[in-house]
Amino acid sequence: MARILIAGGGFGGVVAAEALVKQIRAEHDITLVSRNRNFVFYPDLVRLAFGKCEPDDISIDLRETMLSHRVRFVQGDVARLNPEARTVTVSQGELEGKLSYDYLILALGRRLATERVTGFFEHAGHILDVPSALKFGEQVKSFKGGRIVVGQCPGARLPVPVFETAFAFSRLLKQKGQRDAARITIVNPDPPNLAFSDLDMARALRDALEEHSIESLSDFPIDRVLPTLVMTPNGHCLDYQLLMLIPPFRGPGAVMGLGITGEEGYITVDRTMRVQGIQNVYAVGDCVDFVGPKLGHMAVHQAEVAAANLALELQEKDPNVLYDHEMMMVIDEGGDESIYLRKGLWDEKRSVVKQGRFWSWAKWIHEKYWLATHS
Numbered sequence: 163m164a165r166i167l168i169a170g171g172g173f174g175g176v177v178a179a180e181a182l183v184k185q186i187r188a189e190h191d192i193t194l195v196s197r198n199r200n201f202v203f204y205p206d207l208v209r210l211a212f213g214k215c216e217p218d219d220i221s222i223d224l225r226e227t228m229l230s231h232r233v234r235f236v237q238g239d240v241a242r243l244n245p246e247a248r249t250v251t252v253s254q255g256e257l258e259g260k261l262s263y264d265y266l267i268l269a270l271g272r273r274l275a276t277e278r279v280t281g282f283f284e285h286a287g288h289i290l291d292v293p294s295a296l297k298f299g300e301q302v303k304s305f306k307g308g309r310i311v312v313g314q315c316p317g318a319r320l321p322v323p324v325f326e327t328a329f330a331f332s333r334l335l336k337q338k339g340q341r342d343a344a345r346i347t348i349v350n351p352d353p354p355n356l357a358f359s360d361l362d363m364a365r366a367l368r369d370a371l372e373e374h375s376i377e378s379l380s381d382f383p384i385d386r387v388l389p390t391l392v393m394t395p396n397g398h399c400l401d402y403q404l405l406m407l408i409p410p411f412r413g414p415g416a417v418m419g420l421g422i423t424g425e426e427g428y429i430t431v432d433r434t435m436r437v438q439g440i441q442n443v444y445a446v447g448d449c450v451d452f453v454g455p456k457l458g459h460m461a462v463h464q465a466e467v468a469a470a471n472l473a474l475e476l477q478e479k480d481p482n483v484l485y486d487h488e489m490m491m492v493i494d495e496g497g498d499e500s501i502y503l504r505k506g507l508w509d510e511k512r513s514v515v516k517q518g519r520f521w522s523w524a525k526w527i528h529e530k531y532w533l534a535t536h537s
Contacts, residue, residue, distance in 0.1 A: 164190045164476055167261055169240045169250055169416075170269030171196025171224050174447030174461035176536060178267045181469035183231045186476055193234040193261065195252055199224055203533055205458060205525075207289045208326045211299040212334060217292050220529075222537040236261070240270060240416050245440040250416075265475070267468055268429060268437070268445040270414035272456070278410045279315050281387035286407045289323060301404055302331070307340070308403030311392060313349030316383045317410035317426065319455045321358070322491055324348060325367065327406055329495045332374040346376045349392070349400065351383035358489070359454075362515040363503050370499035370517075411456075414449050424451040433484040435468040442475075444468040452487055454507045459490050492525040500525075 166182065168175050171194060179194050206220040228235040238255025249260040274290075276282040289295040312327045314320065328346050335341040348371070358364065371378055382400070384407065386393040392407075393399045413427025422439045423429055428451035430438045435450075437443040446468050447461035464485055471481030488506045495501065500522040505513035 164264045165262060166190060166192045166265045166267070166472070167250060167263035168192065168194040168267045168269060169243075170271055170447065170449075171198060171201055172269060172271050172447055172461065173458045174269035174465045175267070176201055176224070176227070177462045177465035178269060178446060178469050179228060179233045180231055180536070181466050182472065183233065185469060185473040188232065190476065191234070192232070193236060194224070194228050195236045195238055195240055195250070195261065196224055197237070197239045197255070199235075199237050201227070201536075202292060203529060204290070205322070206529060207292070207295040208323050208330055210292065211289050211295040211327070212302065212330045213299060217296075220533070221292070222533060227537060240414075243268075243416055243420065245420065245443065248442070264442065265472055266443045267465075267472070268414075268417070268443065268449055269447045269461070269465065270416060270449045272411040272448040273414055273427070275317065275410040275412045278317065279385055279387060279407075282315070282407065282409055285387045285389055286405050286409070288407060288409060289327065290408070298406055302334070305344070305404050307343035309345045309347060309401055310404045310406075311347050311349060311400060311402040312406045313347075313379075313382070313384065314351060314408045315410045316351040316385075317412070318351075318408040319411065320408045321350075321455055322457070322493055324350075324406075324408060325493045326495075328376050329370070329374060329493075329499075332376060333496050341375075346374070347400065347402075348376060348378045349382040349384065350378070350380045352380060354380045358503065358505070360503065360505055360513045360515070362513060363501070363505075366501045366515050366517055367493070370493075370495050370501060373499050374495075411448075413451070417449075426451070428452075434471045434481040435464055435485055436471070436481065444472060452507075454487070454489055455491075457489065457491060460487070492521045494522040494525055496522055 200221045203220045209215050225235045238252035241253045242251040287298045384392045391399045429445040430451050431445050435444045437445050446464035448456045467483050467485040470483040487508045490504045493501045502516045502521040
């Protein structure tokens with residue numbers, strides 16, 4: 163019997179657990195460790211902030227879900243990995259101590275690095291979890307006018323909620339007849355057209371932003387937040403009355419100092435999703451050191467590849483399932499300007515960019531289906 167430990171309860175961890183159950187014999191033991199008992203479908207946090215759904219609509223109980231798949235669930239924080247002893251130290255949960263494994267899948271997500279932006283914690287709102295989205299929603303309700311700034315800090319690599327927040331705000335203000343009382347500005351740390359590295363996508367976004375009279379400001383790497391100002395290292399500043407920023411991120415602290423990470427602390431893997439430098443360990447999701455944005459569908463695909471290869475190892479076969487790194491997303495504008503993008507990040511194939519009301523509908527249907535089939 164092999165002891166398989168999955169560290170992390172996001173998209174990557176949940177999909178890896180479910181995929182393994184389908185592919186390996188029942189005598190193997192699978193345990194999933196997660197800091198939170200509830201899995202939150204984070205692409206819906208913008209909808210939550212703007213009152214389009216409730217917290218229970220976008221979350222599932224991991225203990226019940228894992229139990230239905232014959233997977234043991236442990237609530238706790240993965241604090242440290244010891245590859246030599248093949249143990250993981252768990253703290254601040256129902257089990258504090260060490261868990262042993264024969265095979266390990268790291269799905270630890272990434273670490274907030276708000277210390278890189280002075281004043282972020284004190285003054286900036288974000289929508290990265292349910293409490294923060296609800297808090298920002300209250301600020302939205304009480305907004306009386308002025309400049310709204312939404313954007314990414316350097317190292318965020320999460321562009322979709324920035325654009326969707328700006329579009330949602332524009333629609334809400336139009337519905338209230340208050341659009342003329344607000345100035346919406348998107349800030350991006352990258353040069354123009356670099357956010358998605360695609361000219362067709364840049365044009366589609368430009369047209370959608372113009373349709374909503376939303377400003378876009380590139381080359382604005384925020385490193386300081388004051389009560390009514392955001393600033394860059396070279397002294398450029400922008401005033402605001404309401405602020406939503408995606409903060410910087412870095413790789414998970416549990417793997418620091420092990421020699422398996424890149425410059426930003428993300429874990430180095432090969433195309434089979436095996437961690438480079440240690441045996442019997444895979445990594446998937448936001449904790450992985452791949453180029454481009456970090457999106458849920460990438461974590462799902464990586465988890466499927468890791469589970470397939472781990473199943474092959476259990477059969478004493480060589481892992482041969484390879485991951486193909488591509489970006490696929492829908493930026494929901496809520497109408498005819500909603501944008502679909504599919505783009506390979508490791509090849510020179512032409513990207514696919516489409517626009518229309520269909521894509522916002524398709525995204526909503528996909529989210530409902532995903533939650534229904536994983537709960």
